[in-house]
Amino acid sequence: MHKILKTEVLGPDVYRMVVEAEKIAKKRKAGQFIILRIDEFGERIPLTIAGADPEAGTITLIFQTVGKTTEHLATLKVGDHISDLVGPLGKPTHIENFGTAICVGGGIGIAPLHPITKALKEAGNRIISIIGARSKDLLILEDEMHEVSDELIVCTDDGSYGEKALVTEPLKRILDSGTQVNVCVAIGPPIMMKFVAKTTEPYELQTLVSLNSIMIDGTGMCGGCRVDVGGETRFTCVDGPEFDGHKVDFDLLMKRLDAYKEHERASYERWREEHTEECKLLEEMQKVQQDGN
Amino acid sequence: MAIERLTDARKAELVEQLGELKPKERMQIERHAMPEQEAEQRRNNFNEVPFGYSEETAMLEAARCIQCKKPTCIDGCPVNIDIPAFIKLIAEGNFRGAIRKMKETNMLPAICGRVCPQETQCEEVCVLGKKYKPVAIGRLERFIADWERESGEVDIPEVAPSTGKKVAVVGAGPAGLTVAIDCARFGHKVEVFEALHKPGGVLVYGIPEFRLPKAIVNAEVDVLKRMGVDIHYNYVVGKLESVNELLERFDAVFIGTGAGLPWFMGIPGENLIGVYSANEYRTRSNLMRAFDFPAYDTPTLKGGVVVTVGGGNVAMDSARTALRLGADRSILVYRRSRVEMPARVEEVEHAEHEGVEFHLLTNPIRCMGDEKGRVKQIECIKMELGEPDDSGRRRPVPMPGSEYIMDVNTVVIAIGNGPNPLIPQTTGDIETKKWGNIIADDKCRTTKRGVFAGGDIVLGAATVILAMGAGRDAAKAINEYFETGKWTGEEPEPEPEPNAKA
Numbered sequence: 001m002h003k004i005l006k007t008e009v010l011g012p013d014v015y016r017m018v019v020e021a022e023k024i025a026k027k028r029k030a031g032q033f034i035i036l037r038i039d040e041f042g043e044r045i046p047l048t049i050a051g052a053d054p055e056a057g058t059i060t061l062i063f064q065t066v067g068k069t070t071e072h073l074a075t076l077k078v079g080d081h082i083s084d085l086v087g088p089l090g091k092p093t094h095i096e097n098f099g100t101a102i103c104v105g106g107g108i109g110i111a112p113l114h115p116i117t118k119a120l121k122e123a124g125n126r127i128i129s130i131i132g133a134r135s136k137d138l139l140i141l142e143d144e145m146h147e148v149s150d151e152l153i154v155c156t157d158d159g160s161y162g163e164k165a166l167v168t169e170p171l172k173r174i175l176d177s178g179t180q181v182n183v184c185v186a187i188g189p190p191i192m193m194k195f196v197a198k199t200t201e202p203y204e205l206q207t208l209v210s211l212n213s214i215m216i217d218g219t220g221m222c223g224g225c226r227v228d229v230g231g232e233t234r235f236t237c238v239d240g241p242e243f244d245g246h247k248v249d250f251d252l253l254m255k256r257l258d259a260y261k262e263h264e265r266a267s268y269e270r271w272r273e274e275h276t277e278e279c280k281l282l283e284e285m286q287k288v289q290q291d292g293n
Numbered sequence: 294m295a296i297e298r299l300t301d302a303r304k305a306e307l308v309e310q311l312g313e314l315k316p317k318e319r320m321q322i323e324r325h326a327m328p329e330q331e332a333e334q335r336r337n338n339f340n341e342v343p344f345g346y347s348e349e350t351a352m353l354e355a356a357r358c359i360q361c362k363k364p365t366c367i368d369g370c371p372v373n374i375d376i377p378a379f380i381k382l383i384a385e386g387n388f389r390g391a392i393r394k395m396k397e398t399n400m401l402p403a404i405c406g407r408v409c410p411q412e413t414q415c416e417e418v419c420v421l422g423k424k425y426k427p428v429a430i431g432r433l434e435r436f437i438a439d440w441e442r443e444s445g446e447v448d449i450p451e452v453a454p455s456t457g458k459k460v461a462v463v464g465a466g467p468a469g470l471t472v473a474i475d476c477a478r479f480g481h482k483v484e485v486f487e488a489l490h491k492p493g494g495v496l497v498y499g500i501p502e503f504r505l506p507k508a509i510v511n512a513e514v515d516v517l518k519r520m521g522v523d524i525h526y527n528y529v530v531g532k533l534e535s536v537n538e539l540l541e542r543f544d545a546v547f548i549g550t551g552a553g554l555p556w557f558m559g560i561p562g563e564n565l566i567g568v569y570s571a572n573e574y575r576t577r578s579n580l581m582r583a584f585d586f587p588a589y590d591t592p593t594l595k596g597g598v599v600v601t602v603g604g605g606n607v608a609m610d611s612a613r614t615a616l617r618l619g620a621d622r623s624i625l626v627y628r629r630s631r632v633e634m635p636a637r638v639e640e641v642e643h644a645e646h647e648g649v650e651f652h653l654l655t656n657p658i659r660c661m662g663d664e665k666g667r668v669k670q671i672e673c674i675k676m677e678l679g680e681p682d683d684s685g686r687r688r689p690v691p692m693p694g695s696e697y698i699m700d701v702n703t704v705v706i707a708i709g710n711g712p713n714p715l716i717p718q719t720t721g722d723i724e725t726k727k728w729g730n731i732i733a734d735d736k737c738r739t740t741k742r743g744v745f746a747g748g749d750i751v752l753g754a755a756t757v758i759l760a761m762g763a764g765r766d767a768a769k770a771i772n773e774y775f776e777t778g779k780w781t782g783e784e785p786e787p788e789p790e791p792n793a794k795a
Contacts, residue, residue, distance in 0.1 A: 068590060219488050238718075259567075
């Protein structure tokens with residue numbers, strides 16, 4: 001059982017949660033993830049570790065409510081418990097001083113991108129970060145990213161904040177400007193990662209992406225998280241979650257992420273009908289956060 | 294379902310009658326079937342298929358054993374259970390005595406009685422089998438274990454006084470549970486580290502409820518806990534703590550992480566939605582209870598036409614699970630013929646009775662999907678048997694021009710598993726074979742001092758009982774290692790490092 005110590009609304013449908021996980025907090029490295037199961041009836045879902053405090057024995061999770069499990073998670077309060085939390089899973093990001101690194105994050109993907117950017121910065125890299133979201137209120141961790149970047153470019157799809165652009169536009173501009181860039185890390189929706197990889201490919205810029213496949217055990221046992229990387233089947237949980245972005249079959253990944261769409265919708269609706277009180281409370285929390293902005 | 298009891302009077306009568314039987318008369322008693330759920334009914338539920346023997350049937354079946362002077366059955370058992378002795382006690386109506394005799398060698402009889410391939414082990418070599426049918430040893434084993442559990446008085450094995458030694462067991466599957474029980478009996482402190490949120494390993498994620506009810510696994514694990522063994526769940530050794538780190542806290546480490554890496558065929562379309570590894574298909578249904586979605590959150594694809602590829606127990610379990618999840622048709626595709634199927638005979642029969650269709654001497658060559666990436670069709674080719682291969686079985690050879698296409702909704706690949714790579718990957722000095730199996734000698738010793746391994750991680754995908762046998766051997770070897778302080782017999786032992794634990 002893992003006690004929830006802090007909860008916070010980061011943006012519309014985006015939450016930050018600090019959870020007791022002493023051993024994981026000590027062990028985890030940038031790029032790794034956990035799998036959690038809220039209770040006996042719960043499914044197992046992977047979430048990236050957004051941060052950790054080894055001394056306090058806590059880890060930070062940032063998630064967006066996209067279905068039943070994440071919404072259920074969002075309704076949990078300080079003092080509540082998560083039944084199962086397993087990790088750290090996946091291979092840590094390979095961190096070294098590459099020279100200059102471009103870190104590209106989209107939407108909720110900025111959460112896993114932040115610890116990697118931080119680690120790259122600490123290893124001595126010059127960091128150019130590009131973060132984007134659909135609109136201003138959906139943009140998270142701007143200050144945190146600012147802190148670990150030498151240069152930070154913010155863009156929104158609707159132009160409500162920063163540049164009105166997709167993240168690929170400033171990325172291409174930088175690459176065209178002749179700036180020497182040695183590595184690119186891109187984390188966000190699969191469609192964003194696909195186009196970042198397409199943008200960097202002509203420049204032969206090494207591009208790492210972090211995938212969020214559906215998985216159950218997270219130890220290589222079920223194979224549900226398989227992806228096609230350069231024509232070979234790989235398991236996101238044990239071979240990843242990071243892969244060479246130029247080799248990932250993103251179209252397959254996107255299709256596989258939709259495998260249970262109908263089940264997920266039915267499950268979500270059922271939950272909302274049965275938990276009207278909790279849903280109302282969430283809406284109020286959301287409102288307070290928006291008013292605060 | 295509760296075991297049907299005997300009245301004291303009837304029991305006494307039976308004991309007397311059976312005690313007077315001559316060997317010839319014993320042999321002429323017919324082997325007793327186990328009553329079971331009707332195929333039509335059971336294919337729609339996840340309840341266990343056989344109901345087990347009544348006390349009377351068990352005594353009558355036990356009376357068939359002629360108590361050979363040189364019993365062959367004991368050698369046929371991977372853990373050498375004293376089979377004639379426990380059966381004799383059943384025939385005498387001494388069920389408590391029988392279970393105690395059983396547990397001298399096998400601590401998990403309720404599980405073994407259900408999942409062991411008895412027909413290729415103890416029952417295959419039963420002397421009666423030469424002329425008649427062998428004694429139903431497996432069914433009697435199951436009976437006696439169920440009898441004890443239902444009696445509400447489960448013996449907790451005696452634990453020797455504490456030795457002060459600590460053993461870490463990685464993986465709470467059949468191998469790990471056995472090592473844990475035996476090491477605890479020797480008086481060592483045991484902690485088990487399990488990656489999943491429940492104990493049992495393949496017994497829980499793999500073998501379905503209708504073949505091995507989870508309540509039985511839990512009851513066996515409960516005994517372990519009452520012996521003072523601690524089990525840590527959600528604990529992935531290799532990630533949360535390495536084997537080397539465990540060695541700083543423990544005097545010995547046992548690795549029983551199993552064959553948890555599903556093989557795929559490498560055919561086109563294998564990554565389409567609806568193509569599962571048998572591990573995933575079974576884990577969703579068994580561990581995560583997807584059959585009860587949406588009460589449980591984990592979904593699984595149900596209904597339609599399900600094609601399972603393979604001929605082992607896992608394939609049978611998958612094909613039968615498909616029926617219970619509401620498949621209109623459950624088709625099993627196997628590249629060899631029926632006699633080469635590695636599955637237990639009983640499982641093949643059960644599958645057939647429930648309506649699983651067998652496409653034998655057939656192999657899939659590709660899967661085809663729709664624009665959403667969902668599998669819609671599978672193309673297969675007919676095979677014929679050629680010359681024997683390394684396994685001694687005749688090698689299947691494709692017959693050109695025999696290709697055919699079937700419409701499908703789900704495909705389950707059940708062609709086997711490789712060893713789970715997490716520990717070898719994260720512990721440099723444990724040597725492995727070509728396919729990643731950990732190398733261990735006849736005492737389960739790996740190439741790293743203090744580290745033992747057994748079960749599928751060493752053997753490759755094998756059986757529950759072989760894993761338990763390895764667990765038993767490993768516990769003995771661990772005990773010997775603690776007593777002698779010696780790792781291998783021949784070489785001079787290195788002095789313990791000053792900071793190493795005694």
